[in-house]
Amino acid sequence: MESKDGFQEEGFVMSQTQKDYLDRAAKVLARIDNSYAYFPENETPVFNRGEGIYLYDPDGVEYLDMVAGYGTVNQGHTHPHIVQALLKQANLLAHTSATLSNVKVELAEKLAELSPIPETMVHFDLGGARATEGAKVLVRAYTGKPKVISFSNAFHGRSAGSLSMYNADQFQFLYNIQKDYYTAPYPYCRRCPFGKTCDSCSWECLGKVQDILRENRDVGGIIVEPALGARGYIFPPMDFFKRLRRICDEHGVLLISDEIQMGMGRLGAMFACELYDTVPDIILLAKSLGGTMWPLSAILGRRAIMQSVRPGTLGSTFAGAPLACGVGLASLEVFEMENLCEKSQTLGKYFLDSLRERASGFPLIVHIEGLGLAIGIEFELPNGDPATAEVERLHHMALRKRLLLQRGGPAKNMINMIPALTITREQIDEVVDRFVELLNDLLLEPKVVENMAASSAAVPPRTEEIIAKN
Secondary structure, three states: OEOOOOOEOOOOOOOHHHHHHHHHHHHHOOOOOOOOOOOOHHHOOOOOEEEEOEEEOOOOOEEEEOOHHHHOOOOOEOOHHHHHHHHHHHOOOOOOOOOOOHHHHHHHHHHHHHOOOOOEEEEEEOOHHHHHHHHHHHHHHHHOOOEEEEEOOOOOOOOHHHHOOOOOHHHHHHHOOOOOEEEEOOOOHHHOOOOOOOOOOOOHHHHHHHHHHHHOOOEEEEEEOOOEOOOOOEOOOOOHHHHHHHHHHHHOOEEEEEOOOOOOOOOOOOOHHHHOOOOOOEEEEOHHHHOOOOOOEEEEEEHHHHOOOOOOOOOOOOOOOHHHHHHHHHHHHHHHHHOHHHHHHHHHHHHHHHHHHHHOOOOOEEEEEEEOOEEEEEEEOOOOOEOHHHHHHHHHHHHHOOEEOEEEOOOOOEEEEOOOOOOOHHHHHHHHHHHHHHHHHHHOOHHHHHHHHHOOOOOOOOHHHHHHHO
16 A cells, blocks of 8 residues: 555554544644644654653553654653652742742852853743844844844744744744844755865855855854754864854854754763864753753853843743752753763764664665764765655654654755663664664665666665665
8 A cells, every 4th residue: 555655555553542642632733833743643643651762652652762852851751850859849939920049040050150151141041942032132232233144954943033043934924034134054064055075175154154244244143053953963064163253253243052952962062062162152052951841941141241131131931930940950960960971972972883884885875974962864865866755754664663763954854863861772772773674664665766766877776685785
């Protein structure tokens, strides 16, 4: 039996419990919610429990979670230390209005102590989009200039303010966003927009940044991800951020490091900018800062920048609530107790090496790259076109094999591995085993064989030989 996109459909049976939940969801939940629209409507998984790197549906079926809440679950699902902190704080003080709590002060002190920025001051809010909006306000207040430079294929959130900081054309009309940013190309070296190779590169991407700054006098800041997150795990050259820092200093603009997904141990250091030996003016944190228990974000910035706005300019009713800050402290304690940054480096290398050894020989896979526990696997057809349809199919097949993967990349032709930093070597082996099995299954799809043959004059290798080899 074939699906409407031409792929072969294996017999997949969803439990009655799951069907019932999806029927109920279809009546009351709008699919404009990104998390609900991530999988096909009739096969969106419903979970009621999580532990470590595993999620469980109401029938008790176990799934390997390689999405980790887009980097929110760095400490693993329902970490007992964070759960206990949540319960303890809930019994003490959950919310205050227009005043401080002890845990808010303590969490700010801890972040300032860890921060690479001199004289760090901290502002708390509810999530990543709110943090990027706040950074934009600070840029304008401190520099007197309203615009920022962002990078192609970046993602900084879905609110109107955060959407105005990057080139999200698909949202411009719906949100009625005025273009108040400039876009420079992110260094995607495998597909250089300037047609350069590593040997011929003259940092044309940064030359574009220089051009924007020379031609426009209304730029107050540059916002950049340490590696592309939601748009595919793409990693810039190590010197990129040092060079970008120098450009900011030359032109008197602020450097904002958006570490909402790539910070807090994901790349192997608490702050991703430390890996590039670069100190930004502002760091944005969110996701796993709240220990998966409460929405929490933070803007870390130099004192002069953070004091450039009138008190009360930023904030929200629940921003920096005691409950959030209590679990925020516990989440940082878990990093220290379990050496999660160090584990991200060592286990990330083990994961990357395992994937390269066992998966890089497959047709369609052209590149596997990673830093810490952030790994991107890029798929192309033989003629070099992005294998978008094949990756979408693989993503769907993985769900049926109880493996949750993230699909990303500028052309949606990448699979990202983003596990909790608490993952073990044995669990990594289990993920790689299951992933290789899925790749073998994908190569048996008649539509894949057809697409590969159509994209190249060469006869594709026999599937049986590929499977035997791997």
